[in-house]
Amino acid sequence: MTGPLLASGREADVYALDSTRVLRRYRRDADVTAEAEAMRYLAGRGYPVPVVHEAAGRDMVMERLDGPTMLQAALAGDLSPADAAEQLADLLRRLHELPPWPGAPDATRILHLDLHADNVLLTARGPVVIDWCNVRAGDADLDTALSALIMAQVTLWDHPARALARTFLDAFLAVAPGDPRRMLDEAVALRRRQTATLTAGEIGELDTAAELVRR
Numbered sequence: 001m002t003g004p005l006l007a008s009g010r011e012a013d014v015y016a017l018d019s020t021r022v023l024r025r026y027r028r029d030a031d032v033t034a035e036a037e038a039m040r041y042l043a044g045r046g047y048p049v050p051v052v053h054e055a056a057g058r059d060m061v062m063e064r065l066d067g068p069t070m071l072q073a074a075l076a077g078d079l080s081p082a083d084a085a086e087q088l089a090d091l092l093r094r095l096h097e098l099p100p101w102p103g104a105p106d107a108t109r110i111l112h113l114d115l116h117a118d119n120v121l122l123t124a125r126g127p128v129v130i131d132w133c134n135v136r137a138g139d140a141d142l143d144t145a146l147s148a149l150i151m152a153q154v155t156l157w158d159h160p161a162r163a164l165a166r167t168f169l170d171a172f173l174a175v176a177p178g179d180p181r182r183m184l185d186e187a188v189a190l191r192r193r194q195t196a197t198l199t200a201g202e203i204g205e206l207d208t209a210a211e212l213v214r215r
Contacts, residue, residue, distance in 0.1 A: 009131065010197040017061065026058040030133075036060055038135040041101050042110070047094060048128045065128055071117035074164055081164060084117060085171035087127055091115065092147065093177040095129075096140040104137035111136055111143040113190070116150045117161075117168070144180040145187035145213070148173060152209035153202065169212065184210055 002023055003016035015023045026032070036055030043049050051063035070087065073079040079087075096109040112119075113134035121128045151172060154165035161168075173180060188206050191198065 011133065016064070018064075020064050021053060021061055022064045024060045024062060026133075028058070030058040032056070032058060032060045032133075035132050035135060038101070038110070039132050042095075042098070045098050047098060048091075048126060049132065050128060050130060065121050065123050065130075067121050067123040069118050070120040070122060070127065071161060073122055074117060074168070075161060079122070081167040082171045085168055086175055088115065088117065088120065088147065088172060089175045089177060091120065091127060091129055092140075092144055096143065096177060100137045108137040109140040109143070111138045111140070113143060113146055114150070115143065115147050139183060141178045141180065142183040142186055142190070144176050144178050145183045146190065148176065148180040148213045149184065149187045149191060149206070149209055152212040153205060155212060156205045156209060157202075166212075173213070181214055184213055 002025075003018070005013055006016050006022060007014040011028060012024050012026045015025065017023055032055045036052045039049045039052050043051065050065055052060060053063070054061040068076070068078075070079065070084050074081060074084050092112075092115060095112060095115075098110055100108050100110050111134075112129065112132065113136065114131060115129060119129060119131045121130060148169065151165050151169040154161055155169065156162075159165075188210050191206055192203055
């Protein structure tokens, strides 16, 4: 039996189960098996992800984490844009330094493909990356490009973080691993395909957002 609703994202809801566990449940048909396996692989190599207890169908039982998101901390003034950018860049760098799982193509890296300030929880054990539904192996620069593109999109939205996002984006581009512009066109194309989680207006702003990253 699920407890109270703790959070809702674009695709899933998170419910309390007890003091140490939560249930994340997709609102669409989904199979979380590959996502859970990737998280367990990453946890086994020391990367900061929630502990996965159970996973089946569209449900995943995970470690309950306490702490604000990176975005919440930045909006509250508890984390500067420069420090947030450094932390996000470091999380990408650490992820891309890990070997991909067995069977992945040679020279690929593990990609999150949605790593932004609202998908990092600042916990007592440090920053923890959540929401691994897009995880796959690929070119590391695509991952970095997507993080920059998402930040650039926020600067165009009617959003509480709009002003902060531009400073955050500039700071991130100065410290980001790899080349966040090399695969920017591919990142735009990938975001366009994510129509289930983006509005028509957000899709229409992608080219403008990409230009902010290029400049």
